[in-house]
Amino acid sequence: MPQTLAQKLLARASGKASVHPGEIVTCKVDLAMMHDSGGPRRIAPLLAELGAKPWDPDKIVVITDHYLPAYDDESRNIIRIAQDWVKTAGVSRFHDNMGICHVVLPEQGHLKPGMFVVGGDSHSCTGGAFGAYVLGVGSTEMFGVVATGEIWVRVPQTILVDWQGRFGAAVSAKDAMLFLCGKLGLDGGDYQAVEYTGSAVSALSMQERMTLSNMTAEIGGQVGLVAPDDTTRAYLAAAGAGEIDTGQWHTDPGSALGAHHRFNAGDLPPQVAAPGSPTNTKGVGEYAGEKIDIAYIGACTGAKLDDLRMAAKVFKGRHAAPGVRLMVAPASRKDQKQAADEGTLDILIAAGAQILPNTCGVCAGYGEYRFAENEVIISSTARNFKGRMGADSAQVWLGSPYTVAASAIAGRITNPMDMIG
Amino acid sequence: MTEDGKRNPRTWVYGDNVTTDSLAPGAFMKLGIAEIARHCLESVEPSFASTVARGDFVVGLRNFGAGSSREQAPEALRHLGVAAVLAQSYGGIFYRNAINLGLPVLVCADTARIKASDHLEVDPVAGKVRITNSGVVLDCEPIPPHLMAMLNDGGLVPHLKKRFAAQRSEACAGGSAT
Numbered sequence: 186m187p188q189t190l191a192q193k194l195l196a197r198a199s200g201k202a203s204v205h206p207g208e209i210v211t212c213k214v215d216l217a218m219m220h221d222s223g224g225p226r227r228i229a230p231l232l233a234e235l236g237a238k239p240w241d242p243d244k245i246v247v248i249t250d251h252y253l254p255a256y257d258d259e260s261r262n263i264i265r266i267a268q269d270w271v272k273t274a275g276v277s278r279f280h281d282n283m284g285i286c287h288v289v290l291p292e293q294g295h296l297k298p299g300m301f302v303v304g305g306d307s308h309s310c311t312g313g314a315f316g317a318y319v320l321g322v323g324s325t326e327m328f329g330v331v332a333t334g335e336i337w338v339r340v341p342q343t344i345l346v347d348w349q350g351r352f353g354a355a356v357s358a359k360d361a362m363l364f365l366c367g368k369l370g371l372d373g374g375d376y377q378a379v380e381y382t383g384s385a386v387s388a389l390s391m392q393e394r395m396t397l398s399n400m401t402a403e404i405g406g407q408v409g410l411v412a413p414d415d416t417t418r419a420y421l422a423a424a425g426a427g428e429i430d431t432g433q434w435h436t437d438p439g440s441a442l443g444a445h446h447r448f449n450a451g452d453l454p455p456q457v458a459a460p461g462s463p464t465n466t467k468g469v470g471e472y473a474g475e476k477i478d479i480a481y482i483g484a485c486t487g488a489k490l491d492d493l494r495m496a497a498k499v500f501k502g503r504h505a506a507p508g509v510r511l512m513v514a515p516a517s518r519k520d521q522k523q524a525a526d527e528g529t530l531d532i533l534i535a536a537g538a539q540i541l542p543n544t545c546g547v548c549a550g551y552g553e554y555r556f557a558e559n560e561v562i563i564s565s566t567a568r569n570f571k572g573r574m575g576a577d578s579a580q581v582w583l584g585s586p587y588t589v590a591a592s593a594i595a596g597r598i599t600n601p602m603d604m605i606g
Numbered sequence: 607m608t609e610d611g612k613r614n615p616r617t618w619v620y621g622d623n624v625t626t627d628s629l630a631p632g633a634f635m636k637l638g639i640a641e642i643a644r645h646c647l648e649s650v651e652p653s654f655a656s657t658v659a660r661g662d663f664v665v666g667l668r669n670f671g672a673g674s675s676r677e678q679a680p681e682a683l684r685h686l687g688v689a690a691v692l693a694q695s696y697g698g699i700f701y702r703n704a705i706n707l708g709l710p711v712l713v714c715a716d717t718a719r720i721k722a723s724d725h726l727e728v729d730p731v732a733g734k735v736r737i738t739n740s741g742v743v744l745d746c747e748p749i750p751p752h753l754m755a756m757l758n759d760g761g762l763v764p765h766l767k768k769r770f771a772a773q774r775s776e777a778c779a780g781g782s783a784t
Contacts, residue, residue, distance in 0.1 A: 574632075577649045
């Protein structure tokens with residue numbers, strides 16, 4: 186029987202020759218990744234309560250990103266708990282203040298195609314871009330994984346999302362995902378596996394593929410997969426992950442699918458989602474002219490090196506409009522360094538950007554920076570639910586880094602095609 | 607009021623896509639569950655947290671618990687005494703989190719028929735919701751057996767506690783035999 190990529194990954198993790206959708210399997214975990222908010226501060230007390238120890242400290246990665254920079258006693262304590270716990274638990278793969286977990290995990294070479302990974306965050310699906318099954322969970326579930334090395338999964342169907350052709354000059358993976366959110370809705374992924382295929386996806390960089398996988402969370406998918414190829418191989422080799430095997434990690438032709446969506450990348454204009462939900466999406470032209478106070482480029486979704494480059498392409502030689510606050514929080518320290526070395530960061534700073542720490546920042550809404558009453562923001566992040574990034578009355582529009590940059594320059598929501606042609 | 611003077615359980619009815627951001631607002635996530643729960647659903651219904659009582663039911667339509675993996679979302683409902691959540695579907699992670707924390711979450715295709723003025727009796731084991739004021743009975747999808755076992759134990763932590771205790775006593779029995 187032909188098998189989907191998701192089925193093959195779960196069959197391997199559960200030690201079976203094959204699995205079928207609907208079957209409940211117990212998977213052995215190759216890697217457990219957690220951050221400071223859902224990680225040690227929540228699981229350490231549970232481990233103590235049960236007198237349990239981590240099943241394999243070498244398979245645990247801890248990355249601090251939510252409560253950084255720590256700004257009060259509570260946040261300092263949360264970070265301290267993480268720093269202390271990795272020592273007592275014997276976890277050596279600890280990345281403290283290096284960037285957002287979903288970006289740091291592959292950049293540090295921890296992910297490989299074929300792996301079964303559990304991540305303590307809903308955007309853990311980002312790692313699916315590498316052909317790994319990366320399942321997002323809450324902290325009690327993560328405690329279960331750390332205590333046993335296992336987790337149950339109901340084998341999902343696969344929803345194929347196929348993009349043929351090439352995306353336009355100022356169109357990105359973010360636009361593809363906002364479009365998909367609008368098309369399918371917040372539950373369109375139905376907690377199934379979503380796999381991105383087609384010539385337009387093959388042509389994307391690794392970080393752009395990560396954006397596809399990342400926003401699978403916004404359509405309610407369980408995992409967002411991309412079959413690994415030479416682009417994956419090159420990225421992972423540079424990250425020090427070593428040689429990888431791509432051979433079997435793809436969906437077999439003729440596999441039974443839950444749904445198959447086909448789109449033409451060349452037809453997609455830049456997309457913008459109106460405040461309240463990433464599903465409030467239309468072509469940027471429909472919303473052009475909306476006045477903004479803040480342009481925010483941040484998060485695992487929208488401030489990776491490639492996202493910063495997109496913004497810089499628009500900002501080059503230009504400045505944010507008077508009165509518009511431009512905030513840029515590069516997703517990882519490594520991406521920020523590369524952006525600095527190559528001149529991308531200079532362009533952003535010259536455009537008026539305030540460079541913020543390499544953390545989840547306003548996107549998580551846990552930290553010091555939150556948007557104020559009635560502020561109007563255009564953001565390269567993933568979610569704009571009421572109250573998430575600040576006051577209930579803050580109005581957060583979502584767009585690609587191109588669109589955020591173009592809108593910052595004009596002071597109004599603007600089609601980036603008008604600026605880079 | 608019931609005959610013994612207790613308040614009847616109330617039914618709190620919401621729509622599609624109740625988000626984890628509204629159930630456990632980010633600004634309070636650094637604090638303990640009691641403080642987070644005080645702000646549960648305040649962006650949707652400001653009086654919810656101060657009025658909800660032990661035994662009440664929360665009803666949604668599609669995709670209840672959409673968004674983040676923060677398990678403080680179902681934990682806040684449990685802390686406030688919510689007896690069960692009924693919805694047509696759930697955010698996948700929210701659903702797992704709720705069961706892990708011992709909060710019954712039932713998939714019921716007909717939640718649109720439930721009104722805030724209704725009184726409910728919910729049997730998670732049988733998968734039945736009875737609207738006592740109208741006599742209407744709604745069917746829920748059965749909870750899979752491995753999750754029902756976890757719910758019966760009170761969630762994943764007591765479930766694993768039981769499993770580890772059984773393993774230890776097995777190991778001890780094995781040890782004494784040799």
